Amino acid sequence: MSHELRTPLNAIIGFSEVLIERMFGELNEKQDDYLKDIFSSGKHLLALINDILDLSKIEAGCMELELSTFEVPAAISNAMILIRERATQHGIDLVCHLAPEVGEQRADERKFKQILLNFLSNAVKFTPDGGKLEVRATVEEDNLLSVSVSDTGIGIAPEDQAAVFEEFRQVGHHYTNKNEGTGLGLALTKRFVELHGGALSVRSVLGEGSTFTFTIPRQV
Amino acid sequence: MKVVLIVEDNEKNMKLARDILQAKGYTTLEAVTGEEGVQVAIAQTPDLVLMDIQLLGINGIEAFKQIRANPSTQTIPVIAFTASVTPTDRSQVTAAGFDAFLSKPIDLKEFVATIKRLTETAV
Numbered sequence: 001m002s003h004e005l006r007t008p009l010n011a012i013i014g015f016s017e018v019l020i021e022r023m024f025g026e027l028n029e030k031q032d033d034y035l036k037d038i039f040s041s042g043k044h045l046l047a048l049i050n051d052i053l054d055l056s057k058i059e060a061g062c063m064e065l066e067l068s069t070f071e072v073p074a075a076i077s078n079a080m081i082l083i084r085e086r087a088t089q090h091g092i093d094l095v096c097h098l099a100p101e102v103g104e105q106r107a108d109e110r111k112f113k114q115i116l117l118n119f120l121s122n123a124v125k126f127t128p129d130g131g132k133l134e135v136r137a138t139v140e141e142d143n144l145l146s147v148s149v150s151d152t153g154i155g156i157a158p159e160d161q162a163a164v165f166e167e168f169r170q171v172g173h174h175y176t177n178k179n180e181g182t183g184l185g186l187a188l189t190k191r192f193v194e195l196h197g198g199a200l201s202v203r204s205v206l207g208e209g210s211t212f213t214f215t216i217p218r219q220v
Numbered sequence: 221m222k223v224v225l226i227v228e229d230n231e232k233n234m235k236l237a238r239d240i241l242q243a244k245g246y247t248t249l250e251a252v253t254g255e256e257g258v259q260v261a262i263a264q265t266p267d268l269v270l271m272d273i274q275l276l277g278i279n280g281i282e283a284f285k286q287i288r289a290n291p292s293t294q295t296i297p298v299i300a301f302t303a304s305v306t307p308t309d310r311s312q313v314t315a316a317g318f319d320a321f322l323s324k325p326i327d328l329k330e331f332v333a334t335i336k337r338l339t340e341t342a343v
Contacts, residue, residue, distance in 0.1 A: 003274060007303045011232040018328065023240065024239075024243065
């Protein structure tokens with residue numbers, strides 16, 4: 001089904017982008033504005049399609065993990081690089097604390113990074129300019145690898161904390177000028193963690209910030 | 221001027237690829253089936269082939285194999301340009317030995333850069 005959904009988007013995204021890039025001549029302001037709306041909506045729809053297909057694959061039991069053994073610190077730093085520019089734009093400080101015993105882990109590296117990247121992009125999105133993000137990785141006593149992302153963001157009310165893992169739920173009514181995402185990020189992230197036999201949790205105080213943590217059984 | 225053969229069965233995708241390539245100064249050839257793609261490649265020996273994968277008749281992978289098997293076209297770089305992007309689809313394309321993989325929807329910068337790279341290194 002993916003192929004059939006993506007094919008028409010090639011025309012929507014492709015034709016709008018070549019016009020935005022002025023490949024076929026100058027545009028007036030309105031044309032440029034509308035084309036950028038078409039382009040970004042096409043991209044948004046593509047992200048939604050990708051997430052929905054991933055979710056339905058997991059629900060049908062068809063999502064397979066591509067297991068390999070990789071260095072957790074390198075994977076974390078890779079994910080952080082992807083978010084650093086956006087954090088810097090908003091004056092958000094990004095720090096990482098790695099316990100020395102965190103080394104290799106056997107897991108699906110791509111999904112591992114996706115989980116962390118989802119935490120990080122949510123944290124940037126809901127943290128006011130000048131805030132701080134902290135990534136922590138430790139090995140817990142019961143042999144669980146634990147990775148968390150803490151922010152100094154707007155926080156989530158206790159009664160809303162369970163709902164953030166549901167599809168298309170954005171809790172609270174806060175204005176955010178970083179209005180992006182599919183509304184499926186955390187739902188998908190939760191499934192990815194569960195596929196690894198792990199669990200996901202949130203601690204948060206309204207107005208102070210949130211900490212999202214995932215733990216997966218340690219395997220080398 | 222470098223010549224690029226586009227093998228593509230979707231009319232709008234063909235128009236997009238053709239217009240971008242021509243705007244970037246390439247000459248384009250077109251084929252709408254895998255069989256036709258192989259024939260045109262052999263008859264015209266382009267500098268590059270841009271190959272859709274899901275085609276009627278023989279698919280893009282089979283067409284690629286025939287291009288590689290023919291002495292007159294075996295060194296022509298071939299790019300897979302496809303909306304089939306699952307890990308399984310990707311690994312089939314990689315295993316077949318394509319010179320590059322470009323996904324649909326198009327990433328304009330990557331598309332232009334990949335074609336430039338492969339036409340410049342072509343002997």
